[in-house]
Every structure is written in structure tokens, then in C-alpha cells.
Amino acid sequence: MSVRRLHEEQPESFAFSAENLARVDAWIAKFPAGRQASAVISALWIGQEQEGWVTKPMIEEVARILAMPSIRVLEVATFYTMFHLAPVGKHHVQVCTTTPCWLRGSDEVVKACKRHIADKPHTVSADGEFSWEEVECLGACVNAPMVLINSDPYEDLTGEKAGEIIEALRRGEHPQTGSQIGRHSSEPEGGPTTLISIVKEKV
Numbered sequence: 001m002s003v004r005r006l007h008e009e010q011p012e013s014f015a016f017s018a019e020n021l022a023r024v025d026a027w028i029a030k031f032p033a034g035r036q037a038s039a040v041i042s043a044l045w046i047g048q049e050q051e052g053w054v055t056k057p058m059i060e061e062v063a064r065i066l067a068m069p070s071i072r073v074l075e076v077a078t079f080y081t082m083f084h085l086a087p088v089g090k091h092h093v094q095v096c097t098t099t100p101c102w103l104r105g106s107d108e109v110v111k112a113c114k115r116h117i118a119d120k121p122h123t124v125s126a127d128g129e130f131s132w133e134e135v136e137c138l139g140a141c142v143n144a145p146m147v148l149i150n151s152d153p154y155e156d157l158t159g160e161k162a163g164e165i166i167e168a169l170r171r172g173e174h175p176q177t178g179s180q181i182g183r184h185s186s187e188p189e190g191g192p193t194t195l196i197s198i199v200k201e202k203v
């Protein structure tokens, strides 16, 4: 994964909408007085929902509202890959390339992103629909390789299947999320291998 740093081109300013400022205030109110910095992730998330990505002026505004140094807000924004540090497409594809996903073929999924979206990560496709990046483990290793597209996981992928999902989304369809080989939850490929007699008895 490349170093996470703020995008080179930044807007001049940022302000929460009145509705979103109220949401940030509601989060601050959940924590004891003087502990408002605990709302930093929620505030950044709300800002990202509003703008599509986390900007430098947004980081400064969150720091001002939460009365904390902006470097602390920057640390949070650059640590968690849930925060986008550059503009993203309507569908942002996060490809897990950590060891279990890599061993199960994430290189092919990355190639599919290059083919169907853009040659380089953090690049919005010509139609504005897609962007992609490599990320570390997304917690679905048992169904590797996998991607997260916005909030939807797609698991047990091949490069070909990843490309099909991207094109289906491009057509406005809603491809099935989760395992792409019909695996129930995270059971072994081919079905359960243990406690089978107990399952049969219950049936």
C-alpha cells in the first residue's frame, strides 16, 4: 500500500452544513465534558459523507470544533483507510492485498481494477463512476480475495469476477454482495466438514 498523504490539490475552505454540524454536535454530546476529541472519527466521517473525501480545510475545521491540534486529526485521517484522502468515484473499490488475499489471487483483482477503472490507484475513471486503491486487511480473510466497494463486500473473487462486478455497477445494476462462489457465511469451500452428523440429526 502506498503512503497515505493528503491530495495535492485542495479546496480553499470547508464548512459543515447546518444539518451535519448538528450531527457533529450530537456526537460531541455523547462524551464527557472536555473529551470532545473522542468525536474525531465521527466528525471526519460526516465531513466525508458531505464532501466525498477528506480535505485539508475539513481537517482544520474538525480540529477547530473539537479544540484539538490539527496534526492529531490528520493522524486519524491518514491512519484509517475508511477515510479517502483524494476525490473518489461514485463507486470506490478498496482491494485488500494483505497476505491471505494476495495468496488467493488479489494480484488478479488489482489487474481487473487497472483494466476496468484506471491504470493508477486514486484516479477517478473517465466517466466519474469509479476509483480504486489497495488497502490492508478488511477482516474477511477467510473468503479471500475480497474487495469493499463503498460499504459492500465482494468475496471469493477472481480477476474476471471482479471485472464483471465493476461493469455491472457501471450499468446501474446491484450485483450480489458477499461470497461469489455461493459460500454460506465463511464455511469451507464445498460445504461443512465438521459436526456433519449433528447437523443431519437436527434436520
Ligand code: FES
Residues within 6 Å of the ligand: 096, 097, 098, 099, 100, 101, 102, 136, 137, 138, 139, 140, 141, 142, 144, 145, 146
Ligand atoms: S487479508 Fe484480505 S481481508 Fe484479511
